Amino acid sequence: MPKVIDQITDWRERPPRARRLVNWQIPVHIAEAINRLAKDLGRTKTEVVIGLLRTALEQTGKIKKK
Numbered sequence: 001m002p003k004v005i006d007q008i009t010d011w012r013e014r015p016p017r018a019r020r021l022v023n024w025q026i027p028v029h030i031a032e033a034i035n036r037l038a039k040d041l042g043r044t045k046t047e048v049v050i051g052l053l054r055t056a057l058e059q060t061g062k063i064k065k066k
Contacts, residue, residue, distance in 0.1 A: 034048055034049060034052075
């Protein structure tokens with residue numbers, strides 16, 4: 001969990017970059033978990049999703065670790 005929090009903080013502090021709007025359908029239990037995590041961390045759902053995605057992509061070697 002700390003890695004995800006680091007990713008969320010890192011993303012929030014970066015200057016704005018080009019972004020794309022995505023519209024994914026995800027299972028309700030995952031959406032609810034993201035909502036709870038965002039609320040618990042005091043962050044937005046977008047920040048939480050980006051943190052989770054970055055962490056997963058770093059672990060699989062798809063993007064460089066910071």
